[in-house]
Structure formats: structure tokens, C-alpha cells
Amino acid sequence: QQQVKQSPQSLIVQKGGISIINCAYENTAFDYFPWYQQFPGKGPALLIAIRPDVSEKKEGRFTISFNKSAKQFSLHIMDSQPGDSATYFCAAGSGGYQKVTFGTGTKLQVIP
Amino acid sequence: NAGVTQTPKFQVLKTGQSMTLQCAQDMNHEYMSWYRQDPGMGLRLIHYSVGAGITDQGEVPNGYNVSRSTTEDFPLRLLSAAPSQTSVYFCASSYGTSSNQPQHFGDGTRLSIL
Numbered sequence A: 001q002q003q004v005k006q007s008p009q010s011l012i013v014q015k016g017g018i019s020i021i022n023c024a025y026e027n028t029a030f031d032y033f034p035w036y037q038q039f040p041g042k043g044p045a046l047l048i049a050i051r052p053d054v055s056e057k058k059e060g061r062f063t064i065s066f067n068k069s070a071k072q073f074s075l076h077i078m079d080s081q082p083g084d085s086a087t088y089f090c091a092a093g094s095g096g097y098q099k100v101t102f103g104t105g106t107k108l109q110v111i112p
Numbered sequence B: 001n002a003g004v005t006q007t008p009k010f011q012v013l014k015t016g017q018s019m020t021l022q023c024a025q026d027m028n029h030e031y032m033s034w035y036r037q038d039p040g041m042g043l044r045l046i047h048y049s050v051g052a053g054i055t056d057q058g059e060v061p062n063g064y065n066v067s068r069s070t071t072e073d074f075p076l077r078l079l080s081a082a083p084s085q086t087s088v089y090f091c092a093s094s095y096g097t098s099s100n101q102p103q104h105f106g107d108g109t110r111l112s113i114l
Helices: none
Strands: A004-007 A010-014 A019-025 A033-038 A045-050 A056-059 A062-067 A072-077 A086-092 A106-111 B004-007 B010-013 B019-025 B031-038 B042-051 B054-057 B064-066 B076-078 B087-094 B109-113
Touching (some): A019 A106, A072 A086
Parallel strands (some): B010 B109
Antiparallel strands (some): A033 A045, A056 A062, A062 A072, A086 A106, B019 B076
């Protein structure tokens, strides 16, 4: 049972464009929603995270939008750059990190 | 600061062989975990530990054993390797188990079972 559904599986965006990745969850006990960025041959690294009491969080070109009633959250990458090309994972957690559930990942390619 | 170090980076095994994937962290983190990453499946939690001497099962624990004798080390043992265990394995650690503590991942061990 996939508790966190992520889409799209892959995404190609022109340099300077907006990349949007969506996630939906089922378990209402989730109270922490991080996004991880993974480059080829490397482990995932925390990019940005949000709690459900906030509808939006922005860090530089990266923004998380959160819709608690719809049980959905999304990552927006503004002014996408070739260096943003990576795989992005959404995740949801409750009760601490030992209960983090990851989405299936989105491979983003930003073309010049 | 090395962070989370995983060894080996690559390994090929034959079905039925056993091996240990090593994970060490130098950040004095309480929480350590093992994930496997498979295409289209994301990261799935195998086992985790909230401190030395304390381990518990994650989502996909079958075929794997762990132990935590020190804060720094958290090895993952494959008892009798099977082709279904072909995957990329990631070890992660965090300072605590509260949800505002980010997980730090190693660079993975790529394991093939023939």
C-alpha cells in the first residue's frame, strides 16, 4: 500500500521555467512533510520541509505548497536551472523520523 | 567531517552468500536507519535504531539483520542473499527522532545478487 503517491515520474523543463512535483498522502497522522533531492550516485539530501499548520514555505527558488484538506502537497522550483536536474522525493512522517514514508520519486531534467 | 560513510560502494554476490554492509557516522547521532531504493519504489525502510542496543523493524525487514553495539556503527547483514535483494542500500542518521531533525544519508551501496 503506497501511503504517499508522487507524480509525475519524470519531468522535463526548460531552463528558467517552473518545475512542479505533486504528492498526495492518505494517513492523517502524518505531521511532517520533507522533500529530498538526490543526484546520481549520491544519497538523498534534505531540501525543504513543512508542517501541516503552514500552507506554504519558501526557501530561495524552492517552495512547498500544502493543502491539508485535500491531503496534498507540492514542490515548486522557480527559475529552474540545469543544476537542479536530479531525482526528487517527497516524504511524510509522524512520531519522528523512524516513521518516514517516501514517495516513488520524480526524475527532473532541466534543459538549456 | 565525514558524515555517514558506507562500505563497500559496490558488491556482487551469488545467491545464498552472506555479507555485511557497513555504515558509520561521526556526528554522534542517536538515530540510524537502513533503506533500500528500487526503481519506481522510492526508499523503503528496512531496519532502524534509536540508540546503541536498540533496533526495530521497518517496512521490509525480511532477510536482513541489524545490530547497534556502538553509537557510530550500524551494520546491515544479509543472511542468505537472494536476487530480490538486488538494490541500492542507503544508511541514514539523524541527531534525534523528532521530526525537525533532518536525516543525513550516505552515498549508498550498490548490491547485485546473481
